[in-house]
Amino acid sequence: MEFRIMGALSVRDGAEDRTPTVPKHRDLLAMFMLNVRRPLTVERLRQLLWPLEEGDRSDSLIRGYIGRLRQLIGKDVITTVSGTYTLAIDDDQLDVGRFRRLIQEGLSGRDGGKLREALDLWRGPVLADLDPDARRWAETGRLREELEELRLLALERRIELDLDAGRHREVLSEVRSLVAQYPLWQRFRGQFMLALYRSGRRVEALSAYTALRDELDGGHAIEPDPELQLLYHRMLHDDVMLHVSAGPPVLLPRDVAHFTGRADLLDQVFSGLVVVHGPAGVGKSALAVRAAWRHRERFPDGILYADLRESTRPGAILEDFLRWLGCPAQAVPASEGQRQRLLRTYTANRRMLVVLDDAADESQVRPLLTSCPTVITSRSALGGLTGAVRLPLGVLDDNEARDLLVKLIGEERADDGGVRELMRLCGGLPLALRIAGSRLATRPGWTPGYLAGLLEDECGRLDRLHSGDQTVRSVYAVGYEGLSTPARRMLRLLGALSAPEVADWAAQVFGDQADTLVDAGLLEAHTVDVAGQVRYRMHDLTRLYARERLVEEEGVHAVRDALARLQAVVIARVQASRFPLVSGEPTMRSLVTRDIKESVEWLLAERAFLAALVGDLYEAGLDEGAWRLAHLLGPFLERRRFLDDWRPVAETGLAAARRAGDARAEALLLRDQGDLCRAEGRWTEALDLLTRALGAFTSLGTSSGKEAAQVRRRIGQVYLEQGRLDEAERQLTSSLHAFSGGRAGAEAQQALGAVLRRAGRPDEAADRLAAAAGFFDALGDRHRHADTLLELAAARLAQRRVPDARDCAQRARSIAVRLGDRLLDAHALLALARVNRAEGDRDAARKLAEDAFKIFDGIADEPGRATALDLLAALV
Secondary structure, rough: EEEEOOOOOOEEEEEEOOOOOHHHHHHHHHHHHHHHOOOEEEEHHHHHHHOOOOOOOOHHHHHHHHHHHHHHHHOOOOOEEEEEOOOOOOOOHHHHHHHHHHHHHHHHHOOOHHHHHHHHOOOOOOOOOOOOOOOOOOHHHHHHHHHHHHHHHHHHHHHHHHHHOHHHHHHHHHHHHHHHHOOOHHHHHHHHHHHHHHHOHHHHHHHHHHHHHHHHHHOOOOOOOOOHHHHHHHHHHOOOHHHHHOOEOOOOOOOOOOOOOOHHHHHHOOOEEEEEOOOOOOOOOHHHHHHHHHOOOHHOOOEEEEOOOOOOOHHHHHHHHHHHHHOOOOOOOOOOOOHHHHHHHHHHOOOOEEEEEEEOHHHHHHOOOOOOEEEEEEEOOOOOOOOOOEEEOOOOHHHHHHHHHHHOOOOOOOOHHEEEHHHHHHHHOOOHHHHHHHHHHHHOOOOHHHHHHHHOOHHHHHHHHEEEEEEHHHHHHHHOOOOHHHHHHHHHOOOOOOOOOOHHHHHHHOOHHHHHHOOOOEEEEEOOOOOEEHHHHHHHHHHHHHHHHHHHHOOHHHHHHHHHHHHHHHHHHHHHHHHHHHHHHHHHHHHHHOOOHHHHHOOOOHHHHHHHHHHHHHHHOOOOHHHHHHHHHHHHHHHHHHHHHHHHHHHHHHHHHHHOOOOHHHHHHHHHHHHHHHHHOHHHHHHHHHHHHHHHHHHHHHHHHHHHHHHHHHHHHHHHOOOOOOOHHHHHHHHHHHOOOOHHHHHHHHHHHHHHHHOOHHHHHHHHHHHHHHHHHHHHHHHHHHHHHHHHHHHHHHHHHOOHHHHHHHHHHHHHHHHHHHHHHHHHHHHHHHHHHHHHHHHHHHHHHHHHHHHHHHHOOHHHHHHHHHHHHOOO
């Protein structure tokens, strides 16, 4: 049921008219509608029904009126509670309530439909038929004033939207009538002037202003409002911006098609002052633009956008913003400071967003900051902007990268193998993925696998990552050209490396410009590693661009020269960190790091970088550096069981030694490969390689006698693992005779002790092992000291000297814990488990063996896993 009091009183139930015809019934219903959902007593109704008349009316008379009204409009519409009566209807059933709601909704958005719907409800002043002069009831006058203000406000807003939509000719007649009806309503006057101006009637528009000004000056001695004065001056100077009829300025570029991922960031962009930062091509602008379009309704007064690559002068952007906000060209101040203040004034009370794209530094954006929410994209984090919220942006993960490619080329063409290769070659960089997808989309005959094959060649990858005027190279070129000369050179030199990460010390070799490159988005300060070093990460495509610039600007030998510059520093550092693993001679103390653990932590942090550098040196033809570094890394990679890294390092080192024609180096690398096979339990291959290494050292003559003896010691250890104990003893005894004590002799003693223990000669084994352990302890070679103590613990168990065995195992474990060597710790746990089993404490032995198994399992050491499982089976 619909109740209407705007205009004449009316009640309709669909097509049926239920409006009362009896005057007092109409008056009573009017009172209820003026006080909807408000309880009214009989006394109050009496005052309302006869406000200006004297005389006593009985309660029964009023209740009779209510009863007959209920018969007409429904008994449940007027409710009774505690002697009061209430018209219990919803806001939308009363035209006044619906009118208010529609206007509120229409004013809060840019949809004129709600306002038109509200204005269609208007049928005239409230209760025009019952209280035409608003003297009977005070409520009538107050409500009429409120609704008239709302109606004029809705008219004003609806006409503004029509003008923004270019319907100036359609509204001209209506607004002319409103000006005549409300001659001092300056908003209508301004809209009338604008409709005339846009209809090509500039003189009439100016005359309309003059007429108002004369009337105000003559009758009231005041000037028109500043807003209307500004409009007049803009028309007087024929400001072309007045012809734009698109409403509040929305200067955003079009939204990015097929935007993918970043769902967690889209709603974080509007937190006051926000800096979206990250490397080139990572999608910073796309995120800012997508977020702005997505939340467009939050900024009804417009969105200002500036691409700071196009204009680096804040003054020019300030002028552009002011013009879009309605400031005439002649009114734009000359000084940048005045423009800043004027922009802040224009935006102070507006719900606007400002997007500043691709800022180079803080000085570009500070003059453009207002009280409005502002989003800045930059390759730098712009640390000088205090109070800003920073959103770092990285490359897409695998799922997001695949989704983007599929959106671009279609699911039917997205074969998994080719798409995975494209994702790898593009490195998750959104720009590269979009270009690859665009190339496939415009070439229906190509498959993702075919394009991936084209991109596999590093030398041509940047050339092929283009589509139309979009190129990956151009994005990097912008950042590169903006760098200082030293920073450019450092970037070029870093391009010589294939490793995706470098530590601060390595970056320092090429220059002191890492922070500059980070700010330019060409390098990323990735993390602080286990050795306490800052690690910098470079995207693979950035590296290709840097290498391209290096070759083009410095010549074909520039890569070799850059690596040669780094080679000497790296080998010296690896030697310094490696010595505690292979030597403890007091004379070397000044050359080594202060503690083995620090050395190991450094090598752990640099493992991937050093392994990649071996390949880089080899590819650059620096064969001596390649084989030396490969050889130096062997003991660390063996000790820490990084066998997957060791394999390519050892192979590359051997290839470099052979290409260099260095027979001794080739023998050393054959020995290293034999050690790798020993570590992997490939005894036959190990024996073959070591035999070849022995032959190579023997052919070099007496100068390599000790090196040949070390190979015999290794061969003896292989025979030991194969169970060929007699042959093992002969090789080790021969090896031992070649050494006059020293560290190599202690190593031979240790290996021979292990053979003797296996051969069932524990007393002889213990003597040799105890001597070797004492020598390693005196040298300070804690790794081999611990290894020997574990062998000695096994020998003591065989001698049934269980307390001595426990002492050896505990000392070995203490060393392992101090060194942070998990593999050594696992072997020490197994030794302690065997000691506990010998002491009869099988529960403790089982717990220790389980702890050892977990370590072996965690580092994927299969021989260790098998040994631990065998011990656990024996303890069941």
